[in-house]
Amino acid sequence: MVKLAVDLMGSDNGPEAIAAGIKEFLKKHSDVEIYACGSEEALSLLKDEKHIHSFVTSQVVPMESGAMQAMRMKDSSMMKVFNLFAEENVQAGVSAGSTGGFLSLATLKLKLIPGVERAALTSPFPTLNGSPLVVLDIGASNENNPQQLYQFAKMGRIYSQTVFNVKEPNTYLLSNGVEEGKGSPVGKEAYKLLKEHNFPGFKGNIEAREALKGDADVLVSEGYPGNIFLKSSEGVAKMMSALIKKAFHKNIFTMIGYLFSAGGFKDMKKSMDYKSYGGAILLGVNGVVVKAHGNSDAYSFSCALEVAYKMTSHDIVNKIKEGFQNEL
C-alpha cells in the first residue's frame, strides 16, 4: 500500500477541487491509502470514498504566509500532513496551499537527507521533441552556493534516471551563454566543480531557449533565476495560448478553420500540458513532497497525486540517500 497524506485546505479553488482530484485519482489506483487533513466540512466531501483516513484540523496556513507563520500554526492541515510521516508512516505529502509554508514545513519536519545541503524544488518541463526536461532549483532557495548546484545536478540526474528512465542524462547549467566563462558568479564556480569531478553526462552551459529543444535532460540553476525561467516560460505559454484562441475567434472563416484543425491543436495542447506534471517536487528531504499549483483544478491535483504516487513507487528518496552516502 502506498500512503499519501493530502492537505485539503489553503488552495485557491477550495477543498472542492482538491477532493474532486482525490476522487479522480482513486478511480485509477486501488493500492493507495489517502490520509486527508482538513476541516470537518472539507473532509465530509470525501465521506463516500474508500481508502480515506480523515484527520480533522482547525487551522489553515494562508497562501502568502512565510516559514514562521506556518511553524506557529500547530493545528494546521499542512502541519498535520508532515506530522503523519512520523505518526502513520505516510510516504508522501501533497498540498496546493502556500508554497513558502509548505517548503519550510517540509524541510523542518522531514529534515534534509544526510549529505544534502539544500533541498531543490524540481519540475519537468515540456520540450519541443517531447522528452521532459528536469529543471531544478525553480525557487526553493533565493541564493545558492556552487556546492549546492553540484548537488542539484546529482539529484536531477537521479530523478531523470529513476522517473523518466533516461540512462545517461545530459546535464547542463542554465546560463546566459554556452562558453565556460559565462554565467552568474555562482554558476561559474559550479561549472568548475562539475568539470573537475567529471560529473557524468555534464555537457556545460546552455541558454534557456536551447534547453527547451529537448536535448537536455537535466537543467541546473540557482533558485532565483530558475524561478524566473519557470515563470517566464509559463507566461509566454499562457500568452500564446490566448493568442491562438483569439486567432480562431477572429471571424467565421477562422472558426471554420478551427473545426478542421482542432485535431492538430489537441496534440499541441497535450505537448504543452504543464498541468499534467502536477506541480513541483521538493527533492532532498526524507520523504516525497509534491507542491501542486495553488490554482489546481481537479485534473491537475489528480496529476499531482500521480506524481507523488510515481515518486513513491520509484523509491526516489532512498535512491537519493544512496547517491549521497559518499558525501558524508
Next chain:
Amino acid sequence: MVKLAVDLMGSDNGPEAIAAGIKEFLKKHSDVEIYACGSEEALSLLKDEKHIHSFVTSQVVPMESGAMQAMRMKDSSMMKVFNLFAEENVQAGVSAGSTGGFLSLATLKLKLIPGVERAALTSPFPTLNGSPLVVLDIGASNENNPQQLYQFAKMGRIYSQTVFNVKEPNTYLLSNGVEEGKGSPVGKEAYKLLKEHNFPGFKGNIEAREALKGDADVLVSEGYPGNIFLKSSEGVAKMMSALIKKAFHKNIFTMIGYLFSAGGFKDMKKSMDYKSYGGAILLGVNGVVVKAHGNSDAYSFSCALEVAYKMTSHDIVNKIKEGFQNEL
C-alpha cells in the same frame, strides 16, 4: 539628416543580409545617411545606393569574442562604427555581430552618460494586450547593485515615455513573488530605494508571467535573471510556433483548417513579432547603440535600423542626460 553607422560584418547571415536590410530601410527614409563599415566586398553590395558613405576595414570581430579581443582589433568594422561617432558625428551605431564585443566597445568608446553607473541592454517585449513592455537589463551586466537597478528604472521610464508615449509608465521589479520581501538580495534593496524615493509609477514586484499580460510598462531586473527572462520567453515562443506549424501539418483536414484560419494567425504572428523590435538597445551611453540579432535577416536588420532611427529622432540620449543631471 540622421547619421547612422552600420557594421556590415560579423553576423550569422553575412553582409548580404545586412546590406539587404539597409536597402529595405533606405526605401522608407530619405533623411538618412548610412556610414557603412566593412570589407571592400561587403561594401560593393551597396554600390548602387545613394546616401551611403563607405569605410573599408580589414578585420572582423568574431561572434564569440570578448571585450579584450574586440579592443585589440583596431581595424575592425565594429571599432570603426564607434570611431565614427567622433570622426563623422554619427548619432547611432548598429551591428549584428558579437554582443560581447559590441557592448564593450560601445561603453569604452562612447563612455557612460555622466551619473549613469552601468549601461543597460534594453528591449521591448510583446504582451497579451499589445502594449510593449520595456525590459532592462537583459544581459549587459552579470552582477548589479541596488543603485544600478534604481537607475535602470529611471532609464526605462524615460524610454517608455519617449519612444512609446506612455505618460506615466507603470514600473515593476522582476521578482519571484509580489510581496515586498520577495526577490533576490539586490532586488530587495532596490525595492527599498525605489520606495524611499517615491519613484514615480513604481508599483512593486511582479512575476514574469504577470508582466507579460500588458499592465506593466517597464520591467527592471539584474542582467543575469533579465537575460534568463529574455531567453526563456524566446524559447517558449519558438517552441509554440513550431507546435502550431506541426498542428496545421498533421493531416489534410488540419491543412484545410489553416487555409480558413490563416487570417487570424497572421494577426498572432504580428503580435508576437520579436523581429520587428529589431534587437536590443544599450541605454546609458553617449550615443544610440542598437544590437541586432546575430541571425538577423534583411527584414529584422531593417527593423534594427528603424529602432536606431526612432531613438535618434526622439533624442533619447539627451533625455537620459537631462534625467541624470541631478545624480551628479
